[in-house]
Amino acid sequence: MASRGKAGTNGAPRVVIPDDVNGAYTASPELERLRTLAQVDVHTTRPADENDLIARVREADVLLSFRPAFTRFPKPVLEASKRLRMVCISGTGVEDVDVAEATARGIAVTNVVGSANRAVAELCLALMFAVARRVPAQDRAIRRGEWAGQEGIELGGKVLGLVGISGISSELAPMAAALGMQVLSWSRNNDPARARAVGATAVSFDEVLERSDVLSLHVRLNPETRNMIGAEQLARMKRGAILLNTARGGVVNEPALLAALERGHLAGAGLDVFAAEPLPKEHPFLRMDSVVMTPVSAWNTVDASQRMIRQSVDNVVGFLSGHPINVVNPAALQATPKS
Numbered sequence: 001m002a003s004r005g006k007a008g009t010n011g012a013p014r015v016v017i018p019d020d021v022n023g024a025y026t027a028s029p030e031l032e033r034l035r036t037l038a039q040v041d042v043h044t045t046r047p048a049d050e051n052d053l054i055a056r057v058r059e060a061d062v063l064l065s066f067r068p069a070f071t072r073f074p075k076p077v078l079e080a081s082k083r084l085r086m087v088c089i090s091g092t093g094v095e096d097v098d099v100a101e102a103t104a105r106g107i108a109v110t111n112v113v114g115s116a117n118r119a120v121a122e123l124c125l126a127l128m129f130a131v132a133r134r135v136p137a138q139d140r141a142i143r144r145g146e147w148a149g150q151e152g153i154e155l156g157g158k159v160l161g162l163v164g165i166s167g168i169s170s171e172l173a174p175m176a177a178a179l180g181m182q183v184l185s186w187s188r189n190n191d192p193a194r195a196r197a198v199g200a201t202a203v204s205f206d207e208v209l210e211r212s213d214v215l216s217l218h219v220r221l222n223p224e225t226r227n228m229i230g231a232e233q234l235a236r237m238k239r240g241a242i243l244l245n246t247a248r249g250g251v252v253n254e255p256a257l258l259a260a261l262e263r264g265h266l267a268g269a270g271l272d273v274f275a276a277e278p279l280p281k282e283h284p285f286l287r288m289d290s291v292v293m294t295p296v297s298a299w300n301t302v303d304a305s306q307r308m309i310r311q312s313v314d315n316v317v318g319f320l321s322g323h324p325i326n327v328v329n330p331a332a333l334q335a336t337p338k339s
Contacts, residue, residue: 016060019071062086072096090312106335110315115307116299121171123298127270130292137289156180161212164219170198209236221248231256246298249274272298
């Protein structure tokens with residue numbers, strides 16, 4: 001498995017981190033655990049393009065990628081990495097990896113689950129308050145020399161709707177309940193017992209849209225969820241409701257959201273994810289006071305980063321030691337690697 005094609009010095013496998021753009025791995029003592037088993041190459045800049053990425057990783061046995069760096073590993077990258085046997089993504093989503101190609105080539109893909117649940121839930125709460133009380137807009141107004149309060153809404157007594165029961169929404173639900181909010185939920189299986197376990201009441205998709213004062217999205221991006229919140233769904237929401245998206249940008253149809261905000265149907269949106277990331281410089285959201293944004297940083301706390309790095313290193317150490325964990329494509333472990 002991981003012992004095939006060792007590229008490092010002294011026969012040690014080579015682990016490449018191609019995108020430590022924030023220096024998270026460079027500054028972490030966890031890196032020393034890897035160095036006891038492998039030669040570790042760390043690149044602290046973003047790859048300029050696919051060819052630059054290939055040059056960085058072509059001799060790797062293991063790739064350890066910093067998920068928020070937006071690095072993608074399509075078929076040409078995997079194809080060029082002849083020695084590659086594992087890709088570890090420091091995050092939950094692995095949509096930036098061609099998992100089917102990796103499986104066919106006998107490359108295990110692992111992820112990190114749950115390390116940032118609390119961090120993302122707390123940012124949801126922060127975005128909820130920021131939009132409801134128009135905090136960023138009032139801050140900007142004061143800095144412009146204006147002194148006029150802007151009316152907001154209280155969250156106590158309002159309804160929070162969760163689209164998707166996940167580790168994140170399971171953390172968010174009790175926070176909202178502590179504010180005096182009623183929590184409704186819809187999920188794919190919509191199990192009432194599962195909803196009750198996190199402090200929510202399971203309702204239909206239409207009902208969660210229609211009754212929520214704040215709607216928070218917690219689903220993975222796949223063909224079924226892409227654009228699941230579009231013009232029709234936004235029109236079903238209460239006038240003056242707030243939409244939160246810390247899941248994936250593609251879950252929301254951005255032109256439809258823009259239209260709902262511009263006509264005043266929604267009071268605002270709190271967004272950590274977007275259809276195009278980084279956000280284009282001329283994007284209409286940039287001129288809207290009703291939209292509060294963060295740059296895909298819901299996960300980004302000192303605490304979550306430490307957990308994420310530790311669990312990522314656990315994945316790599318487990319693989320190199322012959323005990324792989326958190327593998328999203330277990331069929332790759334039995335596949336015959338392509339040369």
